[in-house]
Amino acid sequence: MSFKLQALQLPTLQKKSEGLIVTAWQKFLLDYDFPIAAVDGDFGNITTQATRDYQTSNALTVTGIVDTATYKKALEQGFAIYFAIYTNAGEKLLTYLNFGENEIKDLQKSLTAIGRLNPPLVADGDFGSNSTKGLAETYKIRDINFRAELAQQLSNTTKTKLGIDLELALDNITEYAKKLRQRLSGKAWVNVFPDSDLIDDLASPFRQKVQAFEQALKNAGANISISSVFRPSERAYLMHYAFRISNNEIAAKDVPPMPNVDINWLHYTNAGSVQAAKEMVSAYNIAFRPVLTSRHTQRLAIDWEITWLGTLNIKNANGTTVSINQPRTSYENSTLWQVGRSYGVIKLSSDRPHWSNDGH
Numbered sequence: 001m002s003f004k005l006q007a008l009q010l011p012t013l014q015k016k017s018e019g020l021i022v023t024a025w026q027k028f029l030l031d032y033d034f035p036i037a038a039v040d041g042d043f044g045n046i047t048t049q050a051t052r053d054y055q056t057s058n059a060l061t062v063t064g065i066v067d068t069a070t071y072k073k074a075l076e077q078g079f080a081i082y083f084a085i086y087t088n089a090g091e092k093l094l095t096y097l098n099f100g101e102n103e104i105k106d107l108q109k110s111l112t113a114i115g116r117l118n119p120p121l122v123a124d125g126d127f128g129s130n131s132t133k134g135l136a137e138t139y140k141i142r143d144i145n146f147r148a149e150l151a152q153q154l155s156n157t158t159k160t161k162l163g164i165d166l167e168l169a170l171d172n173i174t175e176y177a178k179k180l181r182q183r184l185s186g187k188a189w190v191n192v193f194p195d196s197d198l199i200d201d202l203a204s205p206f207r208q209k210v211q212a213f214e215q216a217l218k219n220a221g222a223n224i225s226i227s228s229v230f231r232p233s234e235r236a237y238l239m240h241y242a243f244r245i246s247n248n249e250i251a252a253k254d255v256p257p258m259p260n261v262d263i264n265w266l267h268y269t270n271a272g273s274v275q276a277a278k279e280m281v282s283a284y285n286i287a288f289r290p291v292l293t294s295r296h297t298q299r300l301a302i303d304w305e306i307t308w309l310g311t312l313n314i315k316n317a318n319g320t321t322v323s324i325n326q327p328r329t330s331y332e333n334s335t336l337w338q339v340g341r342s343y344g345v346i347k348l349s350s351d352r353p354h355w356s357n358d359g360h
Contacts, residue, residue, distance in 0.1 A: 002165060005068075005075070007095040008083060013051075013066035017043040024086035025066060027262075028079050029054060040259060081176045085183070090135070091127040093176060097169040101125035103158045107173075110153040111138045114146075117268065135173075136180035137268035147174040183264040185242065185252075185276040190283040193235040193261075195296075201230040203299035206357045209344035210302055212317070216343070217306055220314035227353055228303040231296035234261050238280070239290040241265065245277035247289075252277075301356035302345075306330035317342040 011017075013025055023041040030036045034050040034057075048064040055062045058073050071079070084093035094104055105123040108131055112120040115138030121131055139146050151170055159166055182188075199210050217224055237258045244250045245265060252265040252273035267273040284290075295301035312324040316339045324335045330347075337347040346359040 003075075003096050003098065003168075005072070005096070008080065008089070008092050010071050010083070013043055014064070015043055015045070015048050020087040021083070022047070024079075024082045025051075027086060028074060028077075028082040031082075032077070038259060039262075078172075078175060081172060081179060084176055085179055088129065088132070090132045090176075093172070094127055097172055098162055098165055099169070100161075103161060106155050106158045108134070110150055111135055114138060114149040114153050115141050132180065133266065133268045135177045136184055136264075137272070139174075139177035139181040140184065146177060147171075150174070180264070183262055184267060185245075185263055185265045185273070185280060187276075187279040187283040189238055189242075189263060189280060193232045193238065195228040195232075195235060196230040197226045198229055199226070199302065201299060202302065206300050206344070209357075210355075213340055213343040213345045216315050216339075220308070220312050222306050222308045222312055222314070224304060224306055226302065226304040228296060229301075230299050231294065233292070233297050234258060236290060236292050236294065236297050237261060238263065239284050239286060240292050242277045242280035242284065243286050243289050245274060246281045248274065295356040295358075295360060300358075301354060303353035304330070304355070305353055306336065312336070314339055317344075 011021060013022060019041055022043045023039055025043075026036045026039045026041070026047055029047070029050045030039060032054070034054050035046070036050055037046045051066060051070070052062050052064045054060075054074075055064075055070060060069055060073060066074075080093055080096055084090050091104070094107070099107065102125070104127050105125045108121040108123040108125075108127070111117065111131075111134050112123075115134065117134055117137060121134045142149055147170055150173070151166075162169055199207060199214065202210055214224065238261065241250070241255045245252055245255065252267070252270070255265045265273060265277070267276055296303075307329050308324075309328070310325075312328075313321055314324065314336075315321050322335065322339050324333060324339075327333050330336055331352040334349075337349070340347055340355060344357065345355050346357065348354040348356065348359050
């Protein structure tokens with residue numbers, strides 16, 4: 001392997017270093033199971049210790065400083081890809097892989113061909129943000145066939161120029177494309193930062209109020225189906241902006257980032273960004289714009305449906321038995337709502353499954 005380390009222009013990282021390169025290093029450490037409290041671009045005490053642990057694990061001199069020796073070992077393990085993604089340095093990655101201007105032009109033409117990109121990438125030898133989006137789009141379309149098709153499409157001139165480094169260069173480009181694709185918005189994100197459906201995850205004293213109401217419901221023979229309790233703020237962020245992009249309320253490029261949510265809303269085309277957001281909205285089963293902060297993110301709400309057969313004879317918080325007949329669902333029965341209110345669990349009438357500490 002004769003890749004060009006100097007092409008990456010990697011700075012020494014140590015305590016108090018900041019910026020995108022620190023973000024790349026933190027993400028690399030995290031993916032290799034070295035604990036990082038937050039991927040925040042701030043090289044503090046925790047990142048220093050994680051770096052020391054990484055150096056120990058790899059038989060390097062333990063300093064807590066990311067120096068040339070540490071970079072060389074990390075590059076053997078794929079750090080160049082993290083560097084390219086988190087510092088927007090696709091062209092530096094290609095230069096590191098021995099791609100010159102002509103080889104980059106050939107790569108741009110090849111991506112257009114195998115991905116059938118519309119509009120086509122401009123084959124100008126400048127692998128900037130649009131080419132990076134085109135790379136991610138091509139992998140999204142070709143998926144596991146990407147590497148083989150790229151290897152076939154690249155010109156013989158490029159293959160000859162790269163020589164024995166061709167296979168490793170293809171491995172790096174493929175992994176880069178795959179990680180770019182994984183960050184793109186789409187329905188797969190629905191499985192990330194899942195809602196909790198556990199009453200135990202509610203905040204006290206609301207938790208105890210729900211537990212008391214739940215026990216009364218069970219004693220009365222009701223059927224209970226919980227869909228959501230605690231919603232992580234990260235999930236609320238994903239739902240909120242997916243809805244807004246899908247309704248053209250905000251452009252994908254204008255969505256603010258959120259710490260620890262490694263999503264890229266911006267696809268190769270605006271239509272692609274909107275379509276991916278629509279897929280997320282459908283998968284989340286969203287009807288109205290979700291708010292960024294809600295009783296769910298505060299652990300003060302529960303979404304559930306309560307049903308029963310015949311007459312439900314349930315005790316309210318005062319110990320009085322209340323007989324409830326039709327409609328036999330918590331979605332519509334206002335008498336049950338009053339029983340819940342006695343326990344401090346209050347129904348929001350406009351949202352069928354939603355109950356909270358204050359009706360909001």
